Amino acid sequence: MDEQALITDALHGDIDAFNRLVLAYQDLAFNVAYRMLTDEDLAADAVQNAFISAYKNLRAYRGGSFKAWVLRMVTNGCYDELRRQKRRPTVPLDPVSREDGDELDSAEWLRSDDPQPEDAFDQAELEHALQHCLEALPADFRAVVVLVDVQGLDYEEVSHSVQTPLGTVKSRLARARLKMRDCLQQFQELLPPQFRLGGGDR
Amino acid sequence: MNDRITDRDIELISSYLDSRLSPAENEKVRARLKSEPQFKQLLDEFTYTRRLLQALPQKRAPRNFTLSTEKAPIPRRAVWLQPALSFVSIAAAVMLVVVFSSSYLFGSARSSTAKEAAPEAAMLAAENASTEANPPAIINWNPVMGMGGGGGDMAAQEVYTGGVGGGGAGGPGWDVSVPAAGGGTSDATEEPLPESPVEPGLAPAPVEELPAEATAIPEVAAVTEEPPLTVMSEPRELDPAASNAEGDLSSLILGIPDEEQQGQIMSSDQPPVVDEPNRPDLRSLLLIISGAVALLAGAAALVLRRY
Numbered sequence: 001m002d003e004q005a006l007i008t009d010a011l012h013g014d015i016d017a018f019n020r021l022v023l024a025y026q027d028l029a030f031n032v033a034y035r036m037l038t039d040e041d042l043a044a045d046a047v048q049n050a051f052i053s054a055y056k057n058l059r060a061y062r063g064g065s066f067k068a069w070v071l072r073m074v075t076n077g078c079y080d081e082l083r084r085q086k087r088r089p090t091v092p093l094d095p096v097s098r099e100d101g102d103e104l105d106s107a108e109w110l111r112s113d114d115p116q117p118e119d120a121f122d123q124a125e126l127e128h129a130l131q132h133c134l135e136a137l138p139a140d141f142r143a144v145v146v147l148v149d150v151q152g153l154d155y156e157e158v159s160h161s162v163q164t165p166l167g168t169v170k171s172r173l174a175r176a177r178l179k180m181r182d183c184l185q186q187f188q189e190l191l192p193p194q195f196r197l198g199g200g201d202r
Numbered sequence: 203m204n205d206r207i208t209d210r211d212i213e214l215i216s217s218y219l220d221s222r223l224s225p226a227e228n229e230k231v232r233a234r235l236k237s238e239p240q241f242k243q244l245l246d247e248f249t250y251t252r253r254l255l256q257a258l259p260q261k262r263a264p265r266n267f268t269l270s271t272e273k274a275p276i277p278r279r280a281v282w283l284q285p286a287l288s289f290v291s292i293a294a295a296v297m298l299v300v301v302f303s304s305s306y307l308f309g310s311a312r313s314s315t316a317k318e319a320a321p322e323a324a325m326l327a328a329e330n331a332s333t334e335a336n337p338p339a340i341i342n343w344n345p346v347m348g349m350g351g352g353g354g355d356m357a358a359q360e361v362y363t364g365g366v367g368g369g370g371a372g373g374p375g376w377d378v379s380v381p382a383a384g385g386g387t388s389d390a391t392e393e394p395l396p397e398s399p400v401e402p403g404l405a406p407a408p409v410e411e412l413p414a415e416a417t418a419i420p421e422v423a424a425v426t427e428e429p430p431l432t433v434m435s436e437p438r439e440l441d442p443a444a445s446n447a448e449g450d451l452s453s454l455i456l457g458i459p460d461e462e463q464q465g466q467i468m469s470s471d472q473p474p475v476v477d478e479p480n481r482p483d484l485r486s487l488l489l490i491i492s493g494a495v496a497l498l499a500g501a502a503a504l505v506l507r508r509y
Binding site for chain 2: 026027029030034044048123184195
């Protein structure tokens with residue numbers, strides 16, 4: 001895929017050329033948005049708005065990584081949505097114990113009761129734990145750790161995506177990893193053995 | 203975490219994990235990893251955390267996010283329009299600055315020259331005033347009843363050539379040919395005026411020509427249509443007695459101007475001032491136009507850039 005040629009065609013009004021770029025990056029964009037927002041519908045809306053915004057502002061694209069430029073739209077949309085949620089908080093869906101009505105402090109509720117195959121169960125446990133810890137991160141830290149560790153972008157692309165200097169990206173990433181480590185330690189017993197710290201496949 | 207692990211150490215380990223350190227920093231980290239178990243433990247934990255995050259499953263997009271023309275209807279616009287508007291805006295702004303600054307500089311220079319010349323002109327005028335006799339002004343009343351005529355004796359209005367404000371019980375007035383019987387007095391002329399201060403040739407003497415019925419009805423509308431008060435200071439009309447009182451308001455001489463001079467304000471020292479029509483200055487026009495163009499073009503360029 002000649003990315004630059006597609007961008008040039010899209011700049012001349014060829015929406016099909018732009019849609020080829022959309023198809024190339026929509027999974028990445030959706031995963032970033034989902035990890036940021038933890039909600040598929042909100043993530044889908046954020047991605048759709050990001051692509052519309054990208055198309056409208058395509059003239060503002062000044063070269064460089066188009067992937068990072070698109071992800072910048074996505075992360076900005078996610079920040080907007082998170083700010084909106086902060087302004088209008090919703091009732092959390094955390095489970096409440098039936099006996100005393102108190103919220104459960106432990107991560108026991110993360111365990112799914114659905115009968116699943118072993119692998120899927122392990123994977124689900126891991127994902128629940130990770131998503132829970134990601135949600136606990138500040139949005140700025142979350143964006144960096146999702147882009148670097150989950151999506152595998154390099155520091156420069158992340159710096160462009162979150163519009164932050166490279167040094168700040170490094171600092172945020174280190175702190176985010178530290179927080180993730182602290183958070184995941186409480187899930188050690190819940191995680192499958194191969195995913196525990198000091199487990200078999202380390 | 204051990205107390206020896208600082209924030210800088212955390213960043214070092216994180217960057218080391220991603221191979222983002224310089225060779226020298228890599229060597230330092232490796233040396234510390236061998237000598238400091240806490241350092242090594244933190245690296246292991248970071249490696250583990252990153253491995254877990256990388257193990258997160260990648261989701262497929264629930265649908266295609268491709269755009270249709272309805273979703274993103276971008277109106278096609280000329281590519282050159284936005285830069286052209288930007289250029290026009292900048293050029294107009296530059297022109298605005300140039301015109302404004304030139305107007306300010308030259309205008310201030312001109313005004314300062316005028317200010318410097320003003321005292322000299324005042325001194326010259328004072329000298330002229332001291333050497334020449336300052337003739338009293340002659341106030342010529344229009345051959346109709348003035349503003350204050352309403353309160354005058356109506357019988358005397360037949361011979362009035364003017365009326366001075368005052369009105370009320372008796373408008374101050376004076377006659378030219380026949381002494382008025384009206385009881386009003388003028389503030390400007392406390393003393394009775396000479397009976398014939400105006401030579402017959404200078405005044406049109408319209409009194410005798412006025413029909414009785416025209417002067418007998420003091421129509422206000424008709425009065426306002428007449429020429430206003432005329433002030434003249436021509437020395438040729440001076441009464442010798444009146445010229446003795448220089449600069450005294452009481453020495454004002456009232457007379458009737460010629461028909462051509464009615465409605466004019468004249469001075470003996472300076473030529474009559476002719477009011478020029480209030481034409482807009484070229485610089486002001488340029489300022490207004492360039493400012494408006496700069497604003498409009500800039501706003502249009504911003505709008506085009508945004509949408």
